[in-house]
Amino acid sequence: MKCSHCNRQAVYYQRHSGRHLCKKHFIYDFEKRVRYAVKKYRMIESGDKIAIALSGGKDSVALTFALDRLYGERKDVEFVAITIDEGIKGYRPPTVEIAREITSQLGIEHHIVSFKENFGMALDEMVKLGDKKPCTYCGVFRKYLLNRTARELGATKLATAHNLDDETQTILLNFLQADIERLARLVPQRVQKGLVMRIKPFREIYEKEVVVYCLLFDLPMDMNECPYSYFPVRAAIRDFLYDFENKYPGRKYSVMRSFETLIPCLKEMFPQIDLNACEKCGEPTPKRVCQACVLREELERAKEQIR
Known part of the structure; x- marks a missing residue:
């Protein structure tokens, strides 16, 4: 199949637009949407030091590479990567090595921060010792270390690799659980003392497009899922959105645009x-x-x- 924009061989069919894209036009379209999100929400501005949350998984590796490719030449912007080593045997060590590889390749300053060094025990130990779900410990402590480390490094923004699939799942999850206040917090309203502002440059990008982007640039990828990940409600929402998107391409964008339309109302109802x-x-x-x-x-x- 030929590309919809040129005579080259297509590498990807973009269902929501009905276009076949060759390598060149896929990369152009992908990065154009990253730039759009960055500009729309003023994610990267002159003088910013951006800390990238780099787990070593496919999304964060693609994010690190894309941000360096798109903004790495700017003299008024600086990037640094932070990897949180939770201490998950057999799962985290390979991704930490991938994080080291990509930052070394790009020449980005890289910091590895571990649960063991900061809390006296790895996540594996916490799970055996405590009575909370693994994701409770992981989520709270990861956010804590990411924010503290980013702030200590002098970062003005903290970039995470949440993509369109992640965002739409979270939007529906909060809505179905009637947690509208949490929904309002998805888009920070203002800078808070001690809290590094989070940005999500991949919010316009489908998860499967992230995989294609990694493949086209031959980026190191780890596709394994965390052995502790178990979200029955989120999984149901993920499957619903997947099926709905297959039948009606572009509906994830519809969910995102509906949420964006509601943001002014949400801010008024739940001021930060x-x-x-x-x-x-x-x-x-x-x-x-x-x-x-x-x-x-x-x-x-x-x-x-x-x-």
Whole structure:
């Protein structure tokens, strides 16, 4: 099949636009949408130091490569990568090596921060010791370390590799669970002291397009899923959106555009509250004590009981 824009061989059929794209035009279209998202939400501005959350998975590797390719030559923007090593045996070590490989290849400063060094135990140990789900510990502690490390490095923004599939799943999940306040927080309203602003340059990109982008540039990829990942509700929403998109291409964009239309109303209904400094560690939190400190104390008590 020929490309819809030239006479080259197509490498991808873009169902929502009905176009066949060759390597050149696929990359152009992919990066055009990244630039669109960055410009629309002013994700990257002059003087920014962008910390990239680089797990070593396909999405974060593609994000690191794309940001360096699109903005790496700018003298007024700086990039640094942060990899969080949760301590998941057999799963995290290979992706940490991929993160090292891509940052070395691109010449990007790279920092690896581990649960073990910061909390005294790896995620594998936390799961055995505590009574919470693995994703509770992982989600809270990952966000904690990413924000703290990015801030300590002087970053003005923290880039995550959430794509269109991730975003639309989250939008529907919050809506179906009637958590409209959390839905309103998907787009930060203003800068908060101690909290590095998050940006999502891939919010206009389908997950399968990220895979194609990696393949076309021969980027290192790890397609394995975390052994602890288990989201029955999110999985149902993911499958629904997948089937709906197959029958009616472009509907994920419809979900995104509907959400964007509601943003002004959501901001008015749920204005962003001022954050406090955690009484124990000083990190930003809406409460007196941040959730990371709460979980850390629970784990320490559990450890003491075993002794």
